[in-house]
Amino acid sequence: MTQFLQQLTNGVVLGATYGLIALGYTMVYGIIQLINFAHGDIFMLGAFGGLALYDVLPHSMQDQIIIALPLCTLAGIALSVAVAVVMERVAYRPLRNAPRLAPLITAIGVSAMIEEGTRLWYPGAKAPLDFPQLLPSGAVTLGGVRISYASIVVVVVAVVLMIALQTFVLRSRTGRAMRATAQDPDTAKLMGINTDRVIVVTFVLGASLAAVAGVLQGARLGTVRFDDGFIAGLKAFTAAVLGGIGNITGCVAGGFILGIVEVMAVQYLPHGSGYKDLWAFVVLILVLVFKPNGLFGEEVAVRA
Amino acid sequence: MRNRYVVRAAIPAIIGVIAVTGCGSNKSSGGGTGSSGSHTVVIGLSAPLTGPLSALGLGMKNSVDLAVKQANSANKIKGWTIKFDPQDDQGDANVGGQVAASLSSESNLVGIVGTLNSSVAQQEQKAFNDQNIVMISPANTNPALTQGDNYASGTKTRPYKSYFRVATTDSIQGPFAAQYLKSQGINKVATVNDQKTYGAGLVAEFEKQWKKQGGTVTSHQTINPGDKDFSGVISKIKPTGAQALYYGGEYPEAGPLSKQMKAAGLNIPLMGGDGIYDPTYVKLAGSKSDGDLATSVGAPTDKLQSAQDFVSAYKSAGYKEDFSAYGAYSYDAANVIINAMAKVLPGKTSIDSTVRQAIVAAVQSTDFDGVTGHVSFDQYGDTTNKVLTVYKVKGGAWVPVKTDTFNS
Numbered sequence: 001m002t003q004f005l006q007q008l009t010n011g012v013v014l015g016a017t018y019g020l021i022a023l024g025y026t027m028v029y030g031i032i033q034l035i036n037f038a039h040g041d042i043f044m045l046g047a048f049g050g051l052a053l054y055d056v057l058p059h060s061m062q063d064q065i066i067i068a069l070p071l072c073t074l075a076g077i078a079l080s081v082a083v084a085v086v087m088e089r090v091a092y093r094p095l096r097n098a099p100r101l102a103p104l105i106t107a108i109g110v111s112a113m114i115e116e117g118t119r120l121w122y123p124g125a126k127a128p129l130d131f132p133q134l135l136p137s138g139a140v141t142l143g144g145v146r147i148s149y150a151s152i153v154v155v156v157v158a159v160v161l162m163i164a165l166q167t168f169v170l171r172s173r174t175g176r177a178m179r180a181t182a183q184d185p186d187t188a189k190l191m192g193i194n195t196d197r198v199i200v201v202t203f204v205l206g207a208s209l210a211a212v213a214g215v216l217q218g219a220r221l222g223t224v225r226f227d228d229g230f231i232a233g234l235k236a237f238t239a240a241v242l243g244g245i246g247n248i249t250g251c252v253a254g255g256f257i258l259g260i261v262e263v264m265a266v267q268y269l270p271h272g273s274g275y276k277d278l279w280a281f282v283v284l285i286l287v288l289v290f291k292p293n294g295l296f297g298e299e300v301a302v303r304a
Numbered sequence: 305m306r307n308r309y310v311v312r313a314a315i316p317a318i319i320g321v322i323a324v325t326g327c328g329s330n331k332s333s334g335g336g337t338g339s340s341g342s343h344t345v346v347i348g349l350s351a352p353l354t355g356p357l358s359a360l361g362l363g364m365k366n367s368v369d370l371a372v373k374q375a376n377s378a379n380k381i382k383g384w385t386i387k388f389d390p391q392d393d394q395g396d397a398n399v400g401g402q403v404a405a406s407l408s409s410e411s412n413l414v415g416i417v418g419t420l421n422s423s424v425a426q427q428e429q430k431a432f433n434d435q436n437i438v439m440i441s442p443a444n445t446n447p448a449l450t451q452g453d454n455y456a457s458g459t460k461t462r463p464y465k466s467y468f469r470v471a472t473t474d475s476i477q478g479p480f481a482a483q484y485l486k487s488q489g490i491n492k493v494a495t496v497n498d499q500k501t502y503g504a505g506l507v508a509e510f511e512k513q514w515k516k517q518g519g520t521v522t523s524h525q526t527i528n529p530g531d532k533d534f535s536g537v538i539s540k541i542k543p544t545g546a547q548a549l550y551y552g553g554e555y556p557e558a559g560p561l562s563k564q565m566k567a568a569g570l571n572i573p574l575m576g577g578d579g580i581y582d583p584t585y586v587k588l589a590g591s592k593s594d595g596d597l598a599t600s601v602g603a604p605t606d607k608l609q610s611a612q613d614f615v616s617a618y619k620s621a622g623y624k625e626d627f628s629a630y631g632a633y634s635y636d637a638a639n640v641i642i643n644a645m646a647k648v649l650p651g652k653t654s655i656d657s658t659v660r661q662a663i664v665a666a667v668q669s670t671d672f673d674g675v676t677g678h679v680s681f682d683q684y685g686d687t688t689n690k691v692l693t694v695y696k697v698k699g700g701a702w703v704p705v706k707t708d709t710f711n712s
Binding site for chain 2: 007013126133139148223266267
């Protein structure tokens with residue numbers, strides 16, 4: 001039982017990261033029906049942005065994680081958002097009215113560009129890089145289950161951000177504009193909504209969340225790599241589809257389900273740790289067979 | 305409107321095409337060394353020059369480059385100039401297949417040094433063997449590459465007569481590690497491997513010897529290359545009471561695995577093979593990795609009397625990257641090919657399949673003192689030098705603790 005709870009904890013932490021990244025997929029899909037395959041790389045850039053700032057921080061600040069973590073997170077967000085905005089403007093907006101396949105292929109191209117660009121330009125990024133210890137070390141033990149402070153921070157930050165996003169989409173003026181654009185972009189435009197601006201806001205929000213996830217994952221696992229975005233992006237995309245792409249609540253739930261399935265496969269299935277990705281996709285296929293729109297897919301109206 | 309979009313989209317595409325072709329022409333003009341010799345012969349290299357394993361691959365590339373430059377300036381092969389053609393296999397078997405296809409079609413190529421990864425070598429062996437091109441690996445340790453797929457059951461057959469290696473195999477490295485751990489008073493180990501040819505093979509050989517010695521394997525797990533979050537794997541090992549973790553794979557996963565183990569309160573040493581013996585491992589594993597262990601082929605390069613000239617020549621050549629774990633072996637591998645060419649090529653005017661076959665035969669009968677020790681090959685193409693060293697992380701660096709040959 002202790003073992004089960006221990007693995008459940010691991011799964012929740014993993015799922016929180018997947019969920020944060022998945023939000024970017026789901027929001028962009030909700031608004032412009034684009035599966036932004038470069039989103040995983042935006043997540044990776046977040047970690048590199050944080051790392052880049054950390055390296056230039058004065059020594060006294062590097063050791064103070066209470067200062068260094070927020071600063072590095074902001075740097076990660078800045079880099080991710082900047083790249084996401086440029087990407088939207090240069091690669092996606094010109095293709096807004098093109099057949100759906102064109103922006104999809106473009107997204108794959110953008111993904112390759114970001115990955116290779118990072119590999120070539122970031123000093124030392126050809127090999128995996130060490131990520132600084134930005135999260136508190138140590139752990140609490142609850143009934144035999146060891147929960148590290150780092151995982152608590154990751155989960156708390158993720159949940160707070162998810163709630164904040166949900167509130168923003170449901171309550172704010174811009175959030176309402178986002179929902180309107182998602183439902184019917186042409187009518188939204190007639191109602192005086194600047195849909196181009198709304199789309200940019202969507203990319204900015206998605207990129208910020210991914211950047212936070214990137215910095216947190218880098219700090220928790222202690223390493224970053226230029227190709228981190230690929231697998232993470234694929235998993236997050238799976239989480240988004242699992243929950244019903246376009247649906248915010250669903251994609252968060254999808255993230256947690258995926259994370260928990262993965263670690264439980266490691267613990268309880270033969271060859272689990274090597275085949276954990278396989279089990280994650282088996283779950284996806286099963287869900288899609290019985291609920292083609294994903295677990296929460298029907299609530300089309302609240303997608304954003 | 306539409307047209308403007310098309311134009312805008314076309315610009316990056318055109319720039320991309322120019323960039324790609326630009327690279328292509330760079331490559332072909334890069335090798336024209338043109339010095340004393342009138343004919344040109346090519347030595348290739350297949351190693352990961354980019355990607356997570358590039359620290360090892362670039363060390364290999366520079367070391368072969370050094371051997372080629374020295375041979376050219378000493379005019380070692382009368383009437384011939386050696387050209388070096390390094391290619392990036394990214395440590396990926398599929399890319400390796402493309403590298404092998406492109407290198408093996410070069411008419412002046414007689415030999416290649418490589419690969420780093422056993423899984424990549426597996427993909428490349430046939431292409432080179434078909435053209436009678438010598439392939440010498442400084443790093444492949446999977447036994448099947450020289451002894452055939454059924455080596456474990458005792459039926460050893462050599463699959464490719466043009467493939468050789470100057471590194472010893474995992475059927476020696478795994479058991480050597482098992483003996484060492486046992487001698488440290490450890491009885492229970494957990495194993496993890498990355499399911500690649502090298503990692504899985506190494507762990508299998510380790511476990512065989514470990515059980516023979518009466519040790520217990522408390523958990524046998526696999527991961528995927530590229531995995532980052534090992535919390536599930538670690539939580540599974542923790543309650544089994546393992547006293548050490550034996551890892552089959554390479555440092556990009558092993559380093560973070562060790563770091564996450566210690567952060568999760570699992571304070572046992574991680575031991576691996578030559579795939580984790582690299583400074584990058586220590587960097588990734590962090591400050592708590594002191595006590596982690598690795599075996600690597602041969603004796604430590606900077607401790608070897610015979611390697612001093614190599615080390616100082618490498619330094620004075622001013623390469624940006626360190627020669628790494630396989631530099632000295634790559635240098636020896638290149639010299640094996642160069643020596644064979646020096647025997648066969650003088651008097652010849654072109655490369656054909658008879659010349660290539662003669663070079664393969666000359667490599668088979670290699671017998672000289674290299675920088676890593678005596679170099680010669682047995683009937684499978686394996687090195688006769690079976691020295692291994694155990695290294696331990698101390699104060700943020702690998703320190704040799706025991707150099708020996710394996711005795712079963």
